[in-house]
Amino acid sequence: MTQVMRGYNVKVHYTGKLEDGTVFDSSAGSEPLSFAVGSGQVIVGFDEAVMGMEVGESKLVHIPVEKAYGVRNEELVMQVPIEQVPPDLNPEIGLRLEMGGVNGEIMRVVVTDITASHITLDANPPLAGKELTFAIELVECALP
Numbered sequence: 450m451t452q453v454m455r456g457y458n459v460k461v462h463y464t465g466k467l468e469d470g471t472v473f474d475s476s477a478g479s480e481p482l483s484f485a486v487g488s489g490q491v492i493v494g495f496d497e498a499v500m501g502m503e504v505g506e507s508k509l510v511h512i513p514v515e516k517a518y519g520v521r522n523e524e525l526v527m528q529v530p531i532e533q534v535p536p537d538l539n540p541e542i543g544l545r546l547e548m549g550g551v552n553g554e555i556m557r558v559v560v561t562d563i564t565a566s567h568i569t570l571d572a573n574p575p576l577a578g579k580e581l582t583f584a585i586e587l588v589e590c591a592l593p
């Protein structure tokens with residue numbers, strides 16, 4: 450059987466859980482996730498987990514923060530004066546937005562707090578600072 454190597458195209462079914470057992474994502478009931486191993490399409494720890502697997506193989510892997518979405522960066526939490534919020538926005542806690550960064554890049558943020566004077570936006574990935582566990586089943590593996 451063929452073992453997954455860097456550059457191979459794979460399809461996997463997976464279920465991702467947080468440390469407390471909460472499922473944060475799963476391919477159950479849908480198409481398997483398809484990606485090229487080592488291409489940066491998935492987090493480093495997930496890429497490393499599929500290396501060496503064979504079609505039909507399943508495994509449970511623990512991915513530390515450093516190989517998942519990294520540590521939370523408090524510099525990515527911003528307080529914006531309420532008067533700078535577009536009048537048609539109607540912000541709510543949990544609202545996901547896109548905004549322009551300092552260098553013209555698009556930043557994805559989530560509203561985490563609203564007061565009379567400001568709103569707080571967090572540009573950290575939602576899973577930053579979290580250790581993750583994935584149940585992975587390799588369903589397809591093809592040469593590049």
